[in-house]
Amino acid sequence: xxxxxxxxxxxxxVKHTASAxxxxxxxxxxxxxxxxxxxxxxxxxxxxxxxxxxAGATCTFTRVTVEGSVAVAPNASLAFAxxxxxxxxxxxxxxSVDLSDAVVKGNVQGERSTDIVVRAxxxxxxxxQVERGRGVVRVLASRVLGNVQxxxxxxxxxxxxxxxxGNKEGQCAAF
Numbered sequence: 001x002x003x004x005x006x007x008x009x010x011x012x013x014v015k016h017t018a019s020a021x022x023x024x025x026x027x028x029x030x031x032x033x034x035x036x037x038x039x040x041x042x043x044x045x046x047x048x049x050x051x052x053x054x055a056g057a058t059c060t061f062t063r064v065t066v067e068g069s070v071a072v073a074p075n076a077s078l079a080f081a082x083x084x085x086x087x088x089x090x091x092x093x094x095x096s097v098d099l100s101d102a103v104v105k106g107n108v109q110g111e112r113s114t115d116i117v118v119r120a121x122x123x124x125x126x127x128x129q130v131e132r133g134r135g136v137v138r139v140l141a142s143r144v145l146g147n148v149q150x151x152x153x154x155x156x157x158x159x160x161x162x163x164x165x166g167n168k169e170g171q172c173a174a175f
Contacts, residue, residue, distance in 0.1 A: 050069060050071060051068065051070045051071070052070075052072075052073055053070070053071070053072045053073055053076040053078050055073040055076055056073075056076060057073075058076070058077040059076070059077070059078050059079070060080075060081075061078070061081070061083055062083065063082045063083050064080075064083040066085045066086060067086050067087075068086060068087045069088040069089070069090060069106065070085050070089050071090045071091075071092075072089070072090070072091045072092070073092070073094070074092065074094065075093065075094065077094065077095045077097070078091075078096075078098070079100075080097075081099075081102060082100070082102060083102055084103045085102070085104045085106070087104075087105060087106045088104070088106035088107045088108070088109065089104050089106070089107070090109050091108070091110035092110070092111050092112065093111070093112045093113060094113045095113075095115070096114055096115040096116075097113065097115070097117070098117045098119065099118050099122045100120065101120070102122045103122070104124045106125065107124070107128070107129060107146070108126075108127070108128045108129070108130075109127075109129045109130075110129070110133060110137075112131075112133065112134065113133055113135070114133070114134050114135035114136075114155075115135040115136045115155075116133060116136075116137050116138075117136065117137075117138045117140070118139045118142045118144075119140055120140055120141035120161075121141070121142070122142040123143045123144075123145070124142065124143070124144045125145045126145065127146035127147045127149060127166065128147075129147075130150050130151075131149075131150075131153070132151070132154075133150075133153035133154065133155055134154055135154075135155040136155045137150055137155065137156070137158075138157075138159075139160075139162055140159075140160060141160070141161040141162065142162050142163075143163045143164075143165075144163070144166065145166070147164070147166035147167045147169055148162070148168045148169070149172075150169070150170045150172045152171075153171055157171050157172060158175075
């Protein structure tokens, strides 16, 4: 079963590219907090201008809608499950990014990161582009409306059981 696009009021909305990550909140990394509202295990925290997972932080999002793009800073980790990123996911020199049963309305772009995993049930409405990765790159049982482009990655690559509307290019062309 694919992702549920009817998030509506059931799940917290992270407005104007905000952070709802407990790890960031505990580390004191949240800046310019405008609101903090709790929804069971999730937290809504509004920030400007862009959601950034701070360097060295480990953050987990579950059933959260982010209105805008997300950037994962160097040596940070992000697990994003069952939610929506209404923008791009930008990953540079991060420790790991793990998407599962999620929707990314833009591109997933990674460079010089350790592990980038796009798991079953995830839909990326743009491209998945990973370049010069140092670890594992996996795109498994997902739907990518654009291209999957993998170039100069050193670790293991697995692109399987996917629906890719565009092209598989570079290191994943044979998959």
